[in-house]
Amino acid sequence: MEEVPLRRLRAEAEILPHSFYRRPTVEVARDLLGKVLVHGPAAAMIVEAEAYLGEDDLAAHAARGITERTRVIFGPPGHAYVYFIYGMYHCLNLVAEPEGRAGCVLIRAAQPLAGIPVMQQRRPAARKPEQLASGPGRLTLALGITRALNGADLARGPLTVWRWAREPTIRIKTTPRIGISKCADWQLRFVAAGNPFVSRYRETARALER
DNA sequence: GGTAGGATGGGCT
DNA sequence: GCCCATCCTACCC
Numbered sequence: 001m002e003e004v005p006l007r008r009l010r011a012e013a014e015i016l017p018h019s020f021y022r023r024p025t026v027e028v029a030r031d032l033l034g035k036v037l038v039h040g041p042a043a044a045m046i047v048e049a050e051a052y053l054g055e056d057d058l059a060a061h062a063a064r065g066i067t068e069r070t071r072v073i074f075g076p077p078g079h080a081y082v083y084f085i086y087g088m089y090h091c092l093n094l095v096a097e098p099e100g101r102a103g104c105v106l107i108r109a110a111q112p113l114a115g116i117p118v119m120q121q122r123r124p125a126a127r128k129p130e131q132l133a134s135g136p137g138r139l140t141l142a143l144g145i146t147r148a149l150n151g152a153d154l155a156r157g158p159l160t161v162w163r164w165a166r167e168p169t170i171r172i173k174t175t176p177r178i179g180i181s182k183c184a185d186w187q188l189r190f191v192a193a194g195n196p197f198v199s200r201y202r203e204t205a206r207a208l209e210r
Numbered sequence: 211g212g213t214a215g216g217a218t219g220g221g222c223t
Numbered sequence: 224g225c226c227c228a229t230c231c232t233a234c235c236c
Binding site for chain 1: 228229230232
């Protein structure tokens with residue numbers, strides 16, 4: 001896989017402003033495909049994301065209202081919501097919607113662009129580059145994202161999201177969200193069609209054939 | 211190619 | 224005490 005030097009990436013990109021996120025969650029989720037997550041030496045292009053809505057979306061943490069954990073989701077857009085799950089992993093969400101309204105986007109998979117050797121060190125179980133960040137837990141491991149970043153401003157860093165001038169054209173496929181039981185038929189998962197860096201690649205490809 | 215089971219701890223009732 | 228927006232290994236075709 002070809003590594004894109006971070007220096008070149010920076011010269012050809014700009015950080016997404018808060019206004020990008022201050023929109024309906026589904027719009028933000030779809031538009032995040034192709035954007036680049038950058039944390040330290042590691043950069044990866046988002047290829048899979050899921051929308052989690054407000055009180056009607058029983059699969060969303062925000063459905064229970066404002067608690068110590070969920071308060072970030074109700075806060076200003078363009079911030080990170082990171083939570084700890086299954087006693088072992090972290091999941092990264094980007095907060096959308098105007099302040100006071102719940103909505104966030106779970107980043108489920110990304111295609112590594114820079115800092116690939118670092119990601120390989122952090123993800124020894126990955127057999128192929130395609131598996132380095134092909135799942136929400138894998139992605140946070142590869143990028144070194146933990147709860148320390150919960151509430152962080154995505155326009156200030158250290159975790160930022162970039163619009164790359166060389167962003168490829170992406171055909172978006174829509175499917176149900178993964179790993180939930182409530183609202184299981186809601187079509188809120190968005191994937192870059194045919195991209196091998198998505199989670200459950202074969203399963204996704206099969207499901208989309210029909 | 212496929213899947214069953216276990217690891218592990220925080221949030222919430 | 225139960226659930227959970229997961230992942231990996233072992234094991235079986």
